[in-house]
Amino acid sequence: MNNIEILIVDDDPRGRKLLASYLKPKGYDVLMASSGEEALEIAAESTPAVMLLDVMMPGMSGLQVCRAIKENPATRLTQIMMVTALGGEDDRVEGLDTGADDYIAKPVPKAEFLAKVRALVRARTLMGELDQARQELEKRNRELELKKTLAQTLVHDLKSPLTTVVGNLDLLDRKVGFHGEVSLRRARDGADRMSRMIMDLLDVECLEDGGLEPVLKESDLKALVLEAVDSHQTRSDQQGVHLNVDLCDETCGVEADAALMRRVLDNLISNALAYSSDGMEISVEVSRCPEGVKFSVADQGPGVPAEQSQNIFEKYSRLDLSGAATRKNRGLGLTFCQLAVEAHGGTIWVEDGPAGGALFQVLLPELAVGEESAIEETNFVLFPARVATAEDQVVTQVV
Ligand SMILES: Nc1ncnc2c1ncn2[C@@H]1O[C@H](COP(=O)(O)OP(=O)(O)OP(=O)(O)O)[C@@H](O)[C@H]1O
Numbered sequence: 001m002n003n004i005e006i007l008i009v010d011d012d013p014r015g016r017k018l019l020a021s022y023l024k025p026k027g028y029d030v031l032m033a034s035s036g037e038e039a040l041e042i043a044a045e046s047t048p049a050v051m052l053l054d055v056m057m058p059g060m061s062g063l064q065v066c067r068a069i070k071e072n073p074a075t076r077l078t079q080i081m082m083v084t085a086l087g088g089e090d091d092r093v094e095g096l097d098t099g100a101d102d103y104i105a106k107p108v109p110k111a112e113f114l115a116k117v118r119a120l121v122r123a124r125t126l127m128g129e130l131d132q133a134r135q136e137l138e139k140r141n142r143e144l145e146l147k148k149t150l151a152q153t154l155v156h157d158l159k160s161p162l163t164t165v166v167g168n169l170d171l172l173d174r175k176v177g178f179h180g181e182v183s184l185r186r187a188r189d190g191a192d193r194m195s196r197m198i199m200d201l202l203d204v205e206c207l208e209d210g211g212l213e214p215v216l217k218e219s220d221l222k223a224l225v226l227e228a229v230d231s232h233q234t235r236s237d238q239q240g241v242h243l244n245v246d247l248c249d250e251t252c253g254v255e256a257d258a259a260l261m262r263r264v265l266d267n268l269i270s271n272a273l274a275y276s277s278d279g280m281e282i283s284v285e286v287s288r289c290p291e292g293v294k295f296s297v298a299d300q301g302p303g304v305p306a307e308q309s310q311n312i313f314e315k316y317s318r319l320d321l322s323g324a325a326t327r328k329n330r331g332l333g334l335t336f337c338q339l340a341v342e343a344h345g346g347t348i349w350v351e352d353g354p355a356g357g358a359l360f361q362v363l364l365p366e367l368a369v370g371e372e373s374a375i376e377e378t379n380f381v382l383f384p385a386r387v388a389t390a391e392d393q394v395v396t397q398v399v
């Protein structure tokens with residue numbers, strides 16, 4: 001009970017004395033004010049747990065004091081009990097409306113009064129804890145936001161030196177050829193993987209915050225698939241995996257962000273390769289269907305268990321952490337794919353492939369006529385144009 005301060009506010013010394021005589025034997029620290037003005041001064045200095053407030057006082061009334069205490073963030077947690085005249089129902093109602101926490105009528109019944117004080121002290125303690133937790137949460141949130149921004153900036157800034165590395169490796173390739181230099185090819189593969197991870201990380205954050213809108217243009221999905229497959233040809237040859245492409249006869253143009261869709265394809269093919277081994281086949285198909293355009297990537301690897309078919313699209317989810325392929329990965333690729341496909345109004349899902357393994361399917365809808373014209377007027381930028389830096393110049397100087 002020690003150090004619980006209770007402030008009695010009453011212009012009548014007899015009223016103050018009576019309440020003090022009830023409280024002091026219970027161990028409360030009693031403070032006293034003979035006017036509303038004095039009460040506000042004391043409350044600002046010592047923030048008592050409970051204030052017992054007489055309604056009728058010359059100068060500031062109890063109701064005015066109550067409002068001032070509850071409006072001030074520094075004192076608003078102080079619990080207020082209005083001490084009203086017997087039958088003063090209007091005062092009680094107005095007091096509660098003004099923010100008072102309880103009331104008691106004069107002549108004050110001792111036992112009930114002390115019980116109400118105890119309840120208010122408990123409420124003050126709980127509210128203090130709640131307020132502290134809220135402040136702590138706000139502080140943590142600010143720190144997290146800061147960390148997130150720092151991490152995003154760092155990841156974003158990695159793009160520029162990586163572009164330099166890739167550019168220089170390409171120049172070296174033209175000079176000496178990757179096939180003759182295994183270490184060069186490995187360096188290029190590593191740089192490609194890093195660049196995909198960086199882009200996935202940045203885009204997942206951006207898509208989640210709603211800050212990345214696809215730049216929709218009429219895109220030929222068949223051409224995109226051919227490009228994506230072609231870029232994985234060297235890796236699939238090295239693994240002894242056969243990459244099949246099956247394009248339907250119809251045109252497969254769709255309003256899509258070609259850069260985003262290309263990366264969806266890259267992620268799906270890259271995953272299929274990660275779970276395929278020598279002699280297996282990967283089939284990439286594109287077809288037109290009544291709802292729009294569909295493309296799929298099927299492999300003959302271990303597949304995805306049905307109960308995990310939703311989880312794998314969650315951020316940082318990886319099913320088997322034992323394989324070498326997954327040790328390098330971060331479980332962001334499919335999250336990116338899902339966000340990018342959904343930003344097109346499409347859907348992505350996984351099921352069992354016809355020859356075992358996983359079959360990832362993407363359905364991109366046809367756009368309504370109204371939406372198409374709206375897209376024409378929109379000029380979203382996928383990534384802010386990067387200003388060339390001194391580092392970029394190295395690309396032209398290295399060899
Ligand atoms: N074709 C597949 N066959 C079997 N499991 C797969 C396949 N594709 C994805 N998975 C499972 O889903 C998980 C998530 O895939 P996702 O592409 O999001 O992340 P990742 O490949 O582990 O890392 P990264 O962020 O580099 O892409 C994988 O770790 C794997 O467990």
Ligand SMILES: [Mg+2]
Pocket residue numbers: 267270271329332333334
């Ligand atoms: Mg992946």
